[in-house]
Amino acid sequence: DAGVIQSPRHEVTEMGxxxxxxxxxxxxxDYLFWYRQTMMRGLELLIYxxxxxxxxxSGMPEDRFxxxxxxxxxxxLKIQPSEPRDSAVYFCASSPARATRxxxxxxxxxxxxxxx
Amino acid sequence: AQSVSQHNHHVILSEAAxxxxxxxxxxxxxxxxxxxxxxxxxxxxxxxKYFSGDPLVKGIKxxxxxxIKSKFSFNLRKPSVQWSDTAEYFCAVRPGTASKLTFGTGTxxxxxx
Numbered sequence: 001d002a003g004v005i006q007s008p009r010h011e012v013t014e015m016g017x018x019x020x021x022x023x024x025x026x027x028x029x030d031y032l033f034w035y036r037q038t039m040m041r042g043l044e045l046l047i048y049x050x051x052x053x054x055x056x057x058s059g060m061p062e063d064r065f066x067x068x069x070x071x072x073x074x075x076x077l078k079i080q081p082s083e084p085r086d087s088a089v090y091f092c093a094s095s096p097a098r099a100t101r102x103x104x105x106x107x108x109x110x111x112x113x114x115x116x
Numbered sequence: 117a118q119s120v121s122q123h124n125h126h127v128i129l130s131e132a133a134x135x136x137x138x139x140x141x142x143x144x145x146x147x148x149x150x151x152x153x154x155x156x157x158x159x160x161x162x163x164x165k166y167f168s169g170d171p172l173v174k175g176i177k178x179x180x181x182x183x184i185k186s187k188f189s190f191n192l193r194k195p196s197v198q199w200s201d202t203a204e205y206f207c208a209v210r211p212g213t214a215s216k217l218t219f220g221t222g223t224x225x226x227x228x229x
Binding site: 031043045050055056091093095104105106107108109110 | 148150158159160161162165206208210215216217219221222
């Protein structure tokens with residue numbers, strides 16, 4: 001398996017622009033997580049899905065952030081409009097649902113977002 | 117709310133030194149525990165995990181961790197570190213039947229030659 005795939009790997013945009021981050025989880029995994037990592041706040045869980053359904057979005061910073069998972073193999077995280085404080089590395093992770101492996105998350109390479 | 121504390125933010129060791137990174141959590145019920153590692157410029161990878169049974173768990177690359185329930189701790193150890201162990205280490209807890217993890221703030225390990 002190719003692992004979790006994220007695109008783009010790097011994104012530089014100007015304040016006010018819309019940004020869309022993409023993630024393809026590992027096939028067969030039932031859970032998908034979006035995280036944000038910054039020096040100041042560390043690793044923060046933004047939202048996660050189970051079987052394509054959003055379960056907990058309490059970590060989404062504000063209404064400018066939205067996430068979708070239209071099918072089992074694709075998810076997007078959108079920021080509109082983007083602001084400089086959104087600059088961070090955004091990770092997607094997926095996890096199987098089997099009881100003995102819940103919590104064992106497989107992370108993608110991340111998208112480094114810079115908002116100027 | 118449950119929390120995970122990693123008290124060592126930055127650790128510097130010489131090669132061959134022994135390593136112990138602390139991790140404490142605040143959840144009182146059943147937990148699953150994890151250590152993840154993030155090498156410079158890379159994504160997080162699972163180092164080891166505890167679900168049940170023997171509280172001393174062994175992971176990849178010679179790492180091990182011990183679950184001490186009475187102390188709410190899950191410390192990471194390695195008898196002799198290598199320069200290639202330079203990375204950031206994250207402790208994570210999955211309380212009860214939750215589907216998500218709570219991560220600590222991470223410990224940056226720097227191993228010098």
